[in-house]
Amino acid sequence: MTGALLISSVSAQAEISEQKAIDLARKIYFRMTGTPLREGALREQMSTLVRQEKFVEAAELASQSPGFINNTMRLFSSSMNNQSQNTRDITLTESMAYIMLIARENRPFSDILTGRDFPTINGQGTDCFDPTTGVRCDLSNATTLGSSTANRTVASQVPNNVASGIYTMRGFGNAAFMAGTNRRALQQTFNQLFCLSNENMKSDISDISYIGRDVSRAPDGDPTTSGAFEQECRKCHSVMDGLRGAFAFMDADGGGQLTYRANGQDNGVAAKYSRAADVYPDGYRTVDDRWEVTFDRDPAMMAKLGWPSGMLGGNGVASFATAISETRQFYACMVQKVIDTVCPNDPNNKEKGKGYMLDPTVVLPPIVTKFKENRNIRDVFAEIVVRPECLGR
Numbered sequence: 001m002t003g004a005l006l007i008s009s010v011s012a013q014a015e016i017s018e019q020k021a022i023d024l025a026r027k028i029y030f031r032m033t034g035t036p037l038r039e040g041a042l043r044e045q046m047s048t049l050v051r052q053e054k055f056v057e058a059a060e061l062a063s064q065s066p067g068f069i070n071n072t073m074r075l076f077s078s079s080m081n082n083q084s085q086n087t088r089d090i091t092l093t094e095s096m097a098y099i100m101l102i103a104r105e106n107r108p109f110s111d112i113l114t115g116r117d118f119p120t121i122n123g124q125g126t127d128c129f130d131p132t133t134g135v136r137c138d139l140s141n142a143t144t145l146g147s148s149t150a151n152r153t154v155a156s157q158v159p160n161n162v163a164s165g166i167y168t169m170r171g172f173g174n175a176a177f178m179a180g181t182n183r184r185a186l187q188q189t190f191n192q193l194f195c196l197s198n199e200n201m202k203s204d205i206s207d208i209s210y211i212g213r214d215v216s217r218a219p220d221g222d223p224t225t226s227g228a229f230e231q232e233c234r235k236c237h238s239v240m241d242g243l244r245g246a247f248a249f250m251d252a253d254g255g256g257q258l259t260y261r262a263n264g265q266d267n268g269v270a271a272k273y274s275r276a277a278d279v280y281p282d283g284y285r286t287v288d289d290r291w292e293v294t295f296d297r298d299p300a301m302m303a304k305l306g307w308p309s310g311m312l313g314g315n316g317v318a319s320f321a322t323a324i325s326e327t328r329q330f331y332a333c334m335v336q337k338v339i340d341t342v343c344p345n346d347p348n349n350k351e352k353g354k355g356y357m358l359d360p361t362v363v364l365p366p367i368v369t370k371f372k373e374n375r376n377i378r379d380v381f382a383e384i385v386v387r388p389e390c391l392g393r
């Protein structure tokens with residue numbers, strides 16, 4: 001008698017009631033699409049899957065709705081595509097539309113770095129917004145957002161054979177290459193594609209021989225090991241300046257066009273690479289688009305990035321972007337961005353630090369490993385959004 005009672009109460013607890021299933025389906029749907037789940041066939045299908053504890057399947061179903069691309073992917077990709085690195089800056093850019101396209105088509109997500117095509121928007125102009133009606137166009141629709149490999153005449157002047165995903169598109173590209181010294185392209189790579197702060201770009205022991213001529217070796221007047229150059233400048237610039245050659249032919253003009261081998265001196269190297277060369281004339285002079293990993297002698301840095309040991313140098317932006325697409329940290333960072341997008345932070349977990357809601361040593365590594373293998377961003381969303389820690393189920 002007691003035993004039977006116990007069993008029935010256990011199974012009653014494990015079973016998801018109809019109302020609870022509808023509530024969970026609505027929560028999953030809203031987080032996946034940014035829109036409410038209305039009564040109807042889809043709600044029926046999703047809550048049935050939830051009752052069968054097929055949570056991931058329910059989330060995959062939600063991802064077929066236009067809101068997944070138009071709202072969620074737009075928000076997810078926003079900070080990667082503007083100089084402020086602000087997630088609230090959702091102004092549509094070329095690189096953002098490309099990320100949305102890759103997600104919609106279930107293409108390998110590494111294409112955002114290495115793809116040779118570019119997005120095309122038919123209809124309401126490149127901003128995909130009709131100011132008279134206030135309506136945004138539907139980028140989940142394949143006739144509106146398409147792809148082309150035809151030579152670009154408007155989007156940028158980067159030739160197709162060196163095109164390399166968002167690195168050679170407006171949006172990410174403008175933020176990376178406008179003015180400056182193209183080091184910002186690396187800052188963006190670290191901050192936005194590795195989710196690492198500038199402080200985390202530092203290596204104490206990487207090779208300093210590629211540091212540019214514009215970086216003072218004695219900014220405080222002290223060229224010894226106790227000086228600011230040794231204590232600060234070299235730690236970032238040794239890492240960045242070795243890689244910066246990858247973008248030597250890249251520039252962005254004031255009008256938002258990307259250029260390649262334009263305004264160049266030195267065999268096409270952008271003029272900005274020789275800016276302030278008199279600060280330290282013995283520094284590294286960029287003469288081509290060669291890039292070198294200078295931190296291969298720093299095992300901690302190599303491990304932190306999960307940098308592929310067979311890709312320690314190359315020529316040009318496309319080979320650089322390929323190396324980034326082979327790092328583990330790129331995939332870890334994208335998983336983190338998915339968490340930021342669909343998994344609200346629990347204030348009770350705040351003291352454990354950002355992202356710790358999903359255990360970074362137990363829960364996340366298998367998700368990252370799987371993503372690096374199958375490269376499907378939609379699957380990562382579906383897996384993360386239904387995690388018990390996120391959904392509160």
Ligand code: HEC
Pocket residue numbers: 180181182183184187198199201214215216219228229232233234235236237
């Ligand atoms: C925490 C990492 C870091 C440290 C430390 C650092 N830098 Fe930089 N530096 C950067 C980044 C990132 C950029 C590119 C910024 C941009 O273009 O927006 C940059 C750009 C520069 C530039 C080019 C400025 C321009 O006009 O675009 C010079 C020169 C420079 N740094 C010198 C120094 C000197 C000298 C020190 C030491 C006193 C130093 N940096 C320390 C990260 C660092």
